[in-house]
Amino acid sequence: MLRFLARFVLAAMFGSTVPLAASAQVRLVEATPAAQASAVTSITLRFSETIAPESASAAVVMTGMPGMSDHPDMKMAQVKARVGDDRRSILLTSPRPLPAGDYRVDWSATGADGQRVSGRHVFKVG
Template structure:
C-alpha cells in the first residue's frame, strides 16, 4: 500500500502544474498618492491579462478645495476598457477631473476567475 501511495505521489508531482496567480497592480496613472493636473484618462496596469466584462473601477471625489465638509461624491459617466496586451485597464473620463481628492477602487478578474480588489487615492490640483 505504501508503495502505491508513493508511486501516486511521484506521478502527481511530475504532472505539469498550472500557475494560478492572482493579478497584481503593477502601476497606475495617476500613481497612488500623486497630485496631478486635471486628468481625462486613468490607467491601471496589472501582472496578468484581465477579463474585460468583469473588471472595472469606482471613482469617488472625497474632498474639494474650500469645502471642509465635502461629502464623498461618486464620479459617473466614464468608460472602462481593457487595452493593449490585455493587462491595462483604461478609464476614459468625459471631462477633466476638477481639483480635489479622489479614491479609486478597482476590481479585476483574470483567467483564474478570482475577483481581486484594491484601492488607492490621488489628488487633482
C-alpha cells in the same frame, strides 16, 4: 525501485509547477496618475496578467474638495471605463479634466485563475 523513483520525480515536478500556475492571482502593478497630478482626463490601471473584460470594472470617486472639510464621496459619472486592447489594463477617460480635489479609483477584476480581486488607487488633482 527505479520505477518508483521516476514516478516520484515526475510527481514532484508536476506537483510543484501546476499549483504555481493555478495560484497566480491578478494584482495591480501600476496606476497613473501618480499621487499628485494636474489636468487629469485619463487614468490607467495596469495588471500583472490578463483580466476578463466581462468582469472588470472601475469607478472614480471624488473624496475631497478644497475648502470643504466634510465633502461627501461623489462618483464621477462622466468618467467611463473600458478594458485596454492588451487585456492587462483598465482605461478610464473623462471628457473634461477632473476638478481639483482628492480622488479614489475603486476597481475589481478577474484573472486567469478565476478569482475576483479588488482594490483602490488614490490621487490628488491640483
